[in-house]
Amino acid sequence: NAGVMQNPRHLVRRRGQEARLRCSPMKGHSHVYWYRQLPEEGLKFMVYLQKENIIDESGMPKERFSAEFPKEGPSILRIQQVVRGDSAAYFCASSPPRTGSYEQYFGPGTRLTVT
Amino acid sequence: AQKVTQAQTEISVVEKEDVTLDCVYETRDTTYYLFWYKQPPSGELVFLIRRNSFDEQNEISGRYSWNFQKSTSSFNFTITASQVVDSAVYFCALIVSGGYQKVTFGTGTKLQVIP
Numbered sequence: 332n333a334g335v336m337q338n339p340r341h342l343v344r345r346r347g348q349e350a351r352l353r354c355s356p357m358k359g360h361s362h363v364y365w366y367r368q369l370p371e372e373g374l375k376f377m378v379y380l381q382k383e384n385i386i387d388e389s390g391m392p393k394e395r396f397s398a399e400f401p402k403e404g405p406s407i408l409r410i411q412q413v414v415r416g417d418s419a420a421y422f423c424a425s426s427p428p429r430t431g432s433y434e435q436y437f438g439p440g441t442r443l444t445v446t
Numbered sequence: 447a448q449k450v451t452q453a454q455t456e457i458s459v460v461e462k463e464d465v466t467l468d469c470v471y472e473t474r475d476t477t478y479y480l481f482w483y484k485q486p487p488s489g490e491l492v493f494l495i496r497r498n499s500f501d502e503q504n505e506i507s508g509r510y511s512w513n514f515q516k517s518t519s520s521f522n523f524t525i526t527a528s529q530v531v532d533s534a535v536y537f538c539a540l541i542v543s544g545g546y547q548k549v550t551f552g553t554g555t556k557l558q559v560i561p
Contacts, residue, residue, distance in 0.1 A: 362547070364547070364548060364549070366549070366551075372553060372554075373537055373551040373552055373553040373554050374491075374537070374549070374551045375551070376548040376549065376550070379547070379548055387548060390548075420489060422491065424549070426547060433479045433496070433498075433541050433543075433547060434496070435541075435547065435549060436493075437483075437490070437491040437493070439489070439490045440489055440490060440491070442489070
């Protein structure tokens with residue numbers, strides 16, 4: 332049973348370009364969470380999605396950032412017109428559909444570098 | 447709102463010494479889960495332990511042990527006979543019941559074990 336997969340593992344973008352980060356949850360998991368870890372800091376919650384629904388996006392920057400989790404395929408975190416301050420590690424986590432499990436399994440992260 | 451405080455930013459110990467990493471949390475919820483994660487230099491997040499708020503029993507796993515005290519809102523982590531492979535950043539984290547399971551992380555403690 333494969334764990335949470337994220338790709339790419341490393342992504343380099345120039346200022347103004349778009350970054351697309353992908354997350355494939357564990358098999359059978361329908362809940363996906365995205366977290367951002369700025370250099371030398373802890374992880375901060377960004378967004379929580381279920382299939383085709385954004386449940387909680389209270390941690391998402393208001394502009395340039397969006398996330399989706401389509402019925403088919405991986406969850407995508409999209410950052411438009413990247414700036415140097417977007418350089419960070421972005422972690423995805425998934426959890427099973429049953430309530431009360433309180434288990435989150437983290438992917439290896441995508442390290443975004445904006446030059 | 448939830449908060450996790452890891453007051454120790456960096457700790458250095460000599461191999462074979464014992465070391466305790468402190469974690470203090472804040473929440474008004476009575477049902478919650480506490481976690482510890484390890485982030486080695488390679489960057490991935492490694493799950494170490496999950497504890498629910500109704501289980502104050504201390505836990506030992508090999509050289510690792512955890513002391514959960516609700517009276518002081520603390521969930522401390524001790525490594526006995528530290529090894530160089532223990533060098534990593536350690537995060538304490540919290541999920542509250544009904545809080546969409548988004549994880550609140552502390553800022554992490556960087557542990558360096560010197561041979």
